[in-house]
Amino acid sequence: MQRRALLLSLAAALALTGVATACGDDDDDDSAADGGGGTLDVYSSLPLQGAQRLQTTAMVDGIKLALEQHENKAGGFKIKYTSLDDSTAQAGNWTPEATSANARSVAQDDKAVAYLGEFNSGASAISIPILNEVPVAQISPSNTAVGLTSDEPGADAGEPDKYYPTGQRHYLRIVPKDTIQGAALATVMDDDGCKKIAILDDKEVYGAGLARNIESSAKKLGMDVAVSEGIDPKSPNFRSVASGLAGERVDCFVFSGVTPNGAVQLFKDVSAALPDAKLYGPDGVSNPEFFSPKEGGVPADVGAKVKVTVATLAPEEYPPDGQRFFEQYRDRYGVENVDPYAIYGYEAMDLVLDTCDELGDKCSDRQALIDALLDVKGRESVLGTYDIDENGDTTLTDYGVYRVEDGELVFDTTVKAET
Numbered sequence: 241m242q243r244r245a246l247l248l249s250l251a252a253a254l255a256l257t258g259v260a261t262a263c264g265d266d267d268d269d270d271s272a273a274d275g276g277g278g279t280l281d282v283y284s285s286l287p288l289q290g291a292q293r294l295q296t297t298a299m300v301d302g303i304k305l306a307l308e309q310h311e312n313k314a315g316g317f318k319i320k321y322t323s324l325d326d327s328t329a330q331a332g333n334w335t336p337e338a339t340s341a342n343a344r345s346v347a348q349d350d351k352a353v354a355y356l357g358e359f360n361s362g363a364s365a366i367s368i369p370i371l372n373e374v375p376v377a378q379i380s381p382s383n384t385a386v387g388l389t390s391d392e393p394g395a396d397a398g399e400p401d402k403y404y405p406t407g408q409r410h411y412l413r414i415v416p417k418d419t420i421q422g423a424a425l426a427t428v429m430d431d432d433g434c435k436k437i438a439i440l441d442d443k444e445v446y447g448a449g450l451a452r453n454i455e456s457s458a459k460k461l462g463m464d465v466a467v468s469e470g471i472d473p474k475s476p477n478f479r480s481v482a483s484g485l486a487g488e489r490v491d492c493f494v495f496s497g498v499t500p501n502g503a504v505q506l507f508k509d510v511s512a513a514l515p516d517a518k519l520y521g522p523d524g525v526s527n528p529e530f531f532s533p534k535e536g537g538v539p540a541d542v543g544a545k546v547k548v549t550v551a552t553l554a555p556e557e558y559p560p561d562g563q564r565f566f567e568q569y570r571d572r573y574g575v576e577n578v579d580p581y582a583i584y585g586y587e588a589m590d591l592v593l594d595t596c597d598e599l600g601d602k603c604s605d606r607q608a609l610i611d612a613l614l615d616v617k618g619r620e621s622v623l624g625t626y627d628i629d630e631n632g633d634t635t636l637t638d639y640g641v642y643r644v645e646d647g648e649l650v651f652d653t654t655v656k657a658e659t
Contacts, residue, residue: 280603285339289325291332291527295527295579298581298582302581306587306589307593314593314603316603320351334359340370347376353606356592360383360498361385361446364380372403372406375607380412384417384418409610410610422454439493439494440493466485466488471501474502476505478502486514494520503525507538518545555578558624559625561620592613596609624638640652
């Protein structure tokens with residue numbers, strides 16, 4: 241009984257750290273790889289439960305595909321990959337506790353060289369300071385909040401310095417930040433003839449910051465921003481809020497936030513109060529749990545009014561390497577439709593492995609890897625050619641515009657927004 245209790249306690253401890261799956265080298269010895277280097281650990285931390293699970297599991301599969309194509313090694317080292325979960329079933333979303341546990345467990349791993357995460361900007365606001373103290377290279381495949389990397393419009397007071405206690409950077413992202421997405425959303429609304437708009441956000445790091453970017457860009461384009469305020473994400477309905485928007489006679493509405501924070505109910509209530517209004521959302525609602533009725537998303541009549549911006553494009557819009565990735569992913573996992581976020585998981589891991597190959601035996605030097613990642617220039621990737629600037633931001637700027645059709649996100653066009 242004592243042995244069984246001990247095993248159960250160990251299993252519970254592992255669950256609390258968010259460990260999901262591991263691949264690559266499964267043993268713990270440091271026996272030499274082909275290049276004689278031993279084993280290095282790479283982790284991802286993503287919400288694998290709740291409204292974003294289909295996107296994040298696709299990301300994990302993209303990560304695994306990149307590692308397989310590198311034969312589980314880079315720079316003369318074996319690479320062991322472990323997928324961590326920063327969400328809980330009860331929350332149906334990332335939680336501060338799970339995120340902190342993930343980052344701390346990686347910080348304590350002497351062989352950890354890279355951390356792919358978080359999916360949500362608010363979660364990265366928690367893990368960045370923890371990993372900065374080590375430091376461990378951190379690459380987000382999806383964060384867009386401006387304040388994580390710069391103090392440009394959209395950032396809060398004290399950002400980004402408060403996330404980097406050592407005063408040095410270790411974090412970068414491979415998606416355009418919200419100065420770009422805010423401008424993209426405003427551009428789409430302007431092109432659609434919006435005159436008087438309402439912006440509601442979910443008060444999280446991502447949503448509140450993006451709302452400021454949307455408002456600024458909309459005003460530059462001459463639109464009247466009648467309402468820009470936060471909501472209570474836990475409210476059972478938003479009828480009174482929607483009624484207030486109707487009183488303002490807005491013709492377009494945009495939600496700046498993520499699906500788990502009341503998005504479906506909010507869009508239903510706004511659509512009922514403003515039946516003729518055009519509706520918009522960011523990448524935070526680009527998941528089936530928002531747009532598919534079968535997954536609990538908005539009804540078809542509401543979805544028909546919605547456009548969503550996402551930093552992913554239709555497969556045919558990517559360069560040849562990107563198009564090849566989608567073919568390889570379909571063959572590897574036996575799926576017809578590839579979630580667009582899979583390509584960002586792939587590129588995050590591929591960037592780490594390629595950089596490790598360039599460093600050779602110096603890849604085990606955490607600071608050397610960080611420096612090399614922050615000095616990426618002219619990288620030809622599945623996403624296209626990009627640099628990483630001094631703040632850790634990508635020079636990519638394209639956003640895809642999607643419409644909701646029959647419970648699916650359908651690519652509409654690419655928007656090149658200027659901030």
